[in-house]
Structure formats: C-alpha cells, structure tokens
Amino acid sequence: MRDLSLQLLDWYDVHARAMPWRVPPDARKAGTLPNPYAVWMSEVMLQQTTVAAVREYHNKFMSLWPTVQELAAAEDADVMAAWAGLGYYARARNLLKCARAVVDNHDGIFPQNYETLLTLPGIGPYTAAAISSIAFDLPETVVDGNVERVMARLYDIHHPLPGSKPALTEKARALTPAKRPGDYAQAVMDLGATICTPKSPACGICPWRDPCDARIAGTAAELPKKTPKKKTPTRFGIAYVVRRSDGAWLLETRPESGLLGGMLGWPGSEWGDAPDPAPPIDADWQTLNEEARHTFTHFHLRLTIMTAAVGMDASPARGEFVNKADFRPTALPTAMRKVFDLAGPTLRDS
Numbered sequence: 001m002r003d004l005s006l007q008l009l010d011w012y013d014v015h016a017r018a019m020p021w022r023v024p025p026d027a028r029k030a031g032t033l034p035n036p037y038a039v040w041m042s043e044v045m046l047q048q049t050t051v052a053a054v055r056e057y058h059n060k061f062m063s064l065w066p067t068v069q070e071l072a073a074a075e076d077a078d079v080m081a082a083w084a085g086l087g088y089y090a091r092a093r094n095l096l097k098c099a100r101a102v103v104d105n106h107d108g109i110f111p112q113n114y115e116t117l118l119t120l121p122g123i124g125p126y127t128a129a130a131i132s133s134i135a136f137d138l139p140e141t142v143v144d145g146n147v148e149r150v151m152a153r154l155y156d157i158h159h160p161l162p163g164s165k166p167a168l169t170e171k172a173r174a175l176t177p178a179k180r181p182g183d184y185a186q187a188v189m190d191l192g193a194t195i196c197t198p199k200s201p202a203c204g205i206c207p208w209r210d211p212c213d214a215r216i217a218g219t220a221a222e223l224p225k226k227t228p229k230k231k232t233p234t235r236f237g238i239a240y241v242v243r244r245s246d247g248a249w250l251l252e253t254r255p256e257s258g259l260l261g262g263m264l265g266w267p268g269s270e271w272g273d274a275p276d277p278a279p280p281i282d283a284d285w286q287t288l289n290e291e292a293r294h295t296f297t298h299f300h301l302r303l304t305i306m307t308a309a310v311g312m313d314a315s316p317a318r319g320e321f322v323n324k325a326d327f328r329p330t331a332l333p334t335a336m337r338k339v340f341d342l343a344g345p346t347l348r349d350s
C-alpha cells in the first residue's frame with residue numbers, strides 16, 4: 001500500500017498542476033505552508049465548478065479580500081457581485097457566513113481539525129477533509145469524483161456508484177500516507193484530472209500502470225460503474241402575484257441567463273431546497289392553499305403562491321405593473337401560467 005502512495009508522490013513531485021491556492025511540492029517540502037484561507041476559498045469555489053473556471057474568481061477574491069477578516073467585513077452585495085457568473089449562489093452566501101463565523105468564533109483562525117471545520121457554514125464532509133488535508137497536512141481521506149474513479153480502476157471494482165462509495169473510500173483511506181497526506185490528496189486528484197480521465201485514461205504514462213487491476217483486465221474505460229439516476233429532484237420556490245386596484249398585474253422579465261431566461265413571469269424567490277422569501281413589494285400577503293407544480297427537464301418545481309392586492313400608490317422593488325388591457329396570460333411560460341391559473345381568480349377586479 002505504502003509503495004503505491006510513494007509512487008504517486010514521486011509522480012506528483014514532477015507533474016503537480018500549478019494552482020493559485022496551492023503550494024508546489026518543492027516549496028512545501030522546504031517548509032512553506034499553504035494559506036488556509038486561500039485553500040478554504042478554493043474548495044468552496046470548486047464545489048460544482050471546474051478548476052479552470054475557479055482560477056480567475058479565486059484571484060479576484062484574494063485581491064479584493066486578501067484575508068478572512070477583510071472578507072468577513074465586506075458588504076454582502078459586493079461579494080455577491082464578485083461571485084456573479086460562478087453560479088450556485090448559495091456558495092457565496094455561505095462563504096460570507098463562514099468567514100464571519102471564523103472571525104467571530106475562532107479569532108480569525110481556521111480551525112485545524114476536521115470536526116470543527118464541519119461546524120462551519122458551507123463546509124460539508126468533503127470540504128472539511130480537503131481543507132484538513134491540503135491546508136494542515138492531516139491524514140484525512142479526501143474522496144471526490146476523481147478519487148472514486150481512480151480507486152475503482154486501480155482495484156477493478158465493478159460494483160456501481162453510489163453504492164460502492166464506502167468501499168472506494170476505504171481503499172482511498174488505506175492508501176493515504178501519514179507523511180505528506182496533503183500532497184498525496186492533491187496527487188490523486190491531479191492523476192484523475194489529467195491521466196486517469198473519465199473517457200480515455202492514459203494508462204501508458206500513469207505512475208500506477210503496473211499495479212492497476214483495471215488496466216490489466218482491460219476494463220478501465222468502463223469504470224466506475226454507476227447506478228442509473230433514479231429520481232428527478234424537486235426544487236421549491238415562491239411566486240408573488242400582485243394586483244393593483246386598477247387591475248394591473250406586477251410582472252418582471254426573468255434574467256437572460258438561467259431557466260426561462262428573458263421570459264416574463266411573476267417576481268419570485270430562487271428555486272432550491274429551502275428558498276429565502278423575496279417579496280417584491282411591502283404588502284399584506286396571503287398564501288394560497290394550493291401550489292403550482294411544473295416539471296422541467298432535470299427537476300420538478302413546486303411553487304408556493306403568495307398574493308397581494310395593492311393600491312395605486314404601490315411602489316414595487318422589482319418588476320413593473322402591466323395594464324389589465326395589455327396583460328396576456330398566454331405570453332407567460334407554462335410554469336408561470338399555472339401560477340396565474342391558481343392565483344388569478346383570487347384577485348378579482350376591484
């Protein structure tokens with residue numbers, strides 16, 4: 001086992017990918033420690049996003065807010081604006097929450113153990129293990145998609161993911177060395193990203209080509225096996241239907257990017273597991289008993305509908321009132337039309 005990790009570390013010493021948040025193996029061996037703040041930021045950004053996309057954002061954030069104290073003191077809107085384009089915006093909100101928790105509860109110093117890291121906002125088991133290993137050189141087992149693929153091939157494991165995850169994690173744990181665990185974790189990730197790639201693994205130049213069971217069996221390209229996705233996920237949202245006393249409806253054009261981009265719709269919340277309320281106007285809101293349901297390609301949407309009747313002096317924070325004569329429900333995308341079908345009859349002409 002130990003030989004395997006040493007073989008990989010030898011390869012990493014020569015082939016480590018350069019990354020803004022990474023200390024190269026030579027410098028690390030000479031005693032340079034990574035900046036935990038930079039490592040943490042990279043790991044949050046890398047959730048759901050590729051290294052290539054993260055580089056630019058990481059550089060931008062580090063230059064705007066070089067320390068966790070400066071990030072914790074930043075305006076929310078500035079951080080969200082800097083994050084724009086990276087997607088999955090809950091991560092940006094958690095980034096701020098976590099920076100503030102580190103400053104408020106840990107004297108501005110990132111906790112140096114897995115369990116305490118896990119208590120911070122936006123840090124799950126994977127991210128806690130990655131920070132422990134990469135920033136603090138603790139022998140935690142870091143298992144991402146790259147590592148799962150490499151382990152499945154190295155040991156020719158045909159049991160499909162996600163059921164095989166515990167077995168693959170166990171293999172990865174057994175290989176994690178006591179010395180240089182941080183470099184080792186990054187080495188497996190680099191191997192998976194550059195050589196043991198999903199479609200065409202470059203076994204001929206792989207440091208593990210001799211011991212690799214899947215290469216010997218000729219099964220590398222078909223691993224890891226995956227159980228077909230079973231259930232379409234469900235997302236939740238809130239749609240706000242506002243009618244003015246002259247019969248006008250409050251509508252807004254959805255952002256160009258994203259689902260229903262550029263379409264007219266009801267102002268609403270984000271769609272996710274537990275959306276934050278985002279009413280477009282101060283009003284006496286009523287919640288309908290029925291929700292609007294719609295299925296998109298990759299998920300089911302369930303929209304809670306909130307309605308309000310407002311006076312002529314109402315001033316919405318977003319959207320525009322569309323005169324009764326100009327409003328055409330048929331111009332709405334189906335999901336928004338379903339909302340109207342339920343809410344419309346409850347907001348009669350006054």
Ligand code: SF4
Nearest residue numbers: 196203206209212220
């Ligand atoms: S020999 Fe091929 S399949 Fe095995 S770990 Fe290396 S690249 Fe992956």
